[in-house]
Amino acid sequence: MKKTLLLIGGGHAHVEVLRQLALNPPPDADIALFNPSPSVWCSGMLPGVIAGHYKPSEAKVNLWALCQRARVRFFETSVLALNANNLVLESGIGERHRFDFASFDVGCVSQPIPIAPGAYVVTVKPIDSLLAAITEFESVRSAGLIVRVVGAGAAALEVALALAYRWRESANRRISIVASTRLMVGYPPRVRALALRACKKLGVAVLENKVVEHIEPTRLRLVGGAPVDTQLTVLATTSAPVALLQRTDLAKATDGSIHVNANLQSSNHPHIFAAGDCANVSGLTIPKSDVYSVHQGAPLAANLLASMTHSPLAPYRHSPNVLKLVSLGDKRAIATKYGFSTAGGWAWRWKDSTDRTWINRYTLD
Numbered sequence: 001m002k003k004t005l006l007l008i009g010g011g012h013a014h015v016e017v018l019r020q021l022a023l024n025p026p027p028d029a030d031i032a033l034f035n036p037s038p039s040v041w042c043s044g045m046l047p048g049v050i051a052g053h054y055k056p057s058e059a060k061v062n063l064w065a066l067c068q069r070a071r072v073r074f075f076e077t078s079v080l081a082l083n084a085n086n087l088v089l090e091s092g093i094g095e096r097h098r099f100d101f102a103s104f105d106v107g108c109v110s111q112p113i114p115i116a117p118g119a120y121v122v123t124v125k126p127i128d129s130l131l132a133a134i135t136e137f138e139s140v141r142s143a144g145l146i147v148r149v150v151g152a153g154a155a156a157l158e159v160a161l162a163l164a165y166r167w168r169e170s171a172n173r174r175i176s177i178v179a180s181t182r183l184m185v186g187y188p189p190r191v192r193a194l195a196l197r198a199c200k201k202l203g204v205a206v207l208e209n210k211v212v213e214h215i216e217p218t219r220l221r222l223v224g225g226a227p228v229d230t231q232l233t234v235l236a237t238t239s240a241p242v243a244l245l246q247r248t249d250l251a252k253a254t255d256g257s258i259h260v261n262a263n264l265q266s267s268n269h270p271h272i273f274a275a276g277d278c279a280n281v282s283g284l285t286i287p288k289s290d291v292y293s294v295h296q297g298a299p300l301a302a303n304l305l306a307s308m309t310h311s312p313l314a315p316y317r318h319s320p321n322v323l324k325l326v327s328l329g330d331k332r333a334i335a336t337k338y339g340f341s342t343a344g345g346w347a348w349r350w351k352d353s354t355d356r357t358w359i360n361r362y363t364l365d
């Protein structure tokens, strides 16, 4: 009998699933993908898009074209809710879809901070609102601009440095990072030192151990400290689950992401799978990073196909010691692995080549 598989979100793992489905089309299957836009960004290239090293078109995967090749129906809409018990999905355009199997790769969002009406705040994910804000500021003759990037991790650092590089000739645009902890917490201390040096070079101020409790139109209110002024606030805070996950009956991990077993199956509904930033694999601590979403793509594809054909499933094998590359705005990057960290132009070229190789794999001529 024909089986229906619904893919929710066109993230990095599902892009590989689409490629595998094109190579090995399952017999008797009706497959659909739901994503709010017809393309998805290669997240590693986002800082390069902001800095001006890449055109947006170089950094996006065409989901619609991949779906066509894989004979997967494409719905340009978000998913609003999913009932795993009743096997029904509700889409953002008010349609209900029944399914036999479903798979989530919807990423995550920035942890929200209370915002007062009138404050100009954009989040780094999805990146489109930040790119629109940048273009808007560049299209008007403005006096000064104070940009505060709120966050302590790689995304905050990369975005702040990319903006500083993009606006390196505009002395009246001041960019700073407001971090609730020390910058690059969780990385070796040398990474923080390299990051601070890069910030100094590009004129990005770093305020550490400042917890933002409220974003107001002209200032950030800090816990136990004097407020700091702001005009444009960019949220690059730690990750939080997308709203959809609260409207499912799937078991969640403590961070709110979907709890899955080593086969990437939901721990309470084995016909539902999840991968990437929205999944929490039992017994593993996996950083929210496109590297792991990419790694999970092939095992996820294999297990989805196996489920539909009643074949045995195989576990995802996690490699914790991957090379981490953090871009520094000016075509340099920090490279860190096994506690050893360094920075230079070669690391950016390595990152550039890795990202281009990934995106070329999904680019159809």
Ligand SMILES: Cc1cc2nc3c(=O)[nH]c(=O)nc-3n(C[C@H](O)[C@H](O)[C@H](O)COP(=O)(O)OP(=O)(O)OC[C@H]3O[C@@H](n4cnc5c(N)ncnc54)[C@H](O)[C@@H]3O)c2cc1C
Binding pocket: 008, 009, 010, 011, 012, 013, 014, 034, 035, 036, 037, 039, 040, 043, 044, 045, 046, 047, 077, 078, 079, 080, 105, 106, 107, 108, 124, 125, 126, 155, 158, 159, 242, 244, 275, 276, 277, 278, 288, 289, 290, 291, 292, 293, 325, 326, 327
């Ligand atoms: C500025 C920036 C720079 C980064 N740089 C790096 C880097 O250099 N290296 C690295 O490893 N990581 C980097 N990251 C982290 C990286 O973005 C994520 O870890 C990665 O994108 C996660 O991939 P994913 O497959 O889980 O989801 P994503 O790639 O985020 O894709 C999720 C997809 O699901 C869609 N979606 C969301 N909600 C719904 C819904 N309700 N219904 C349907 N579809 C939905 C989204 O629109 C999106 O298309 C960076 C992040 C940012 C913000």
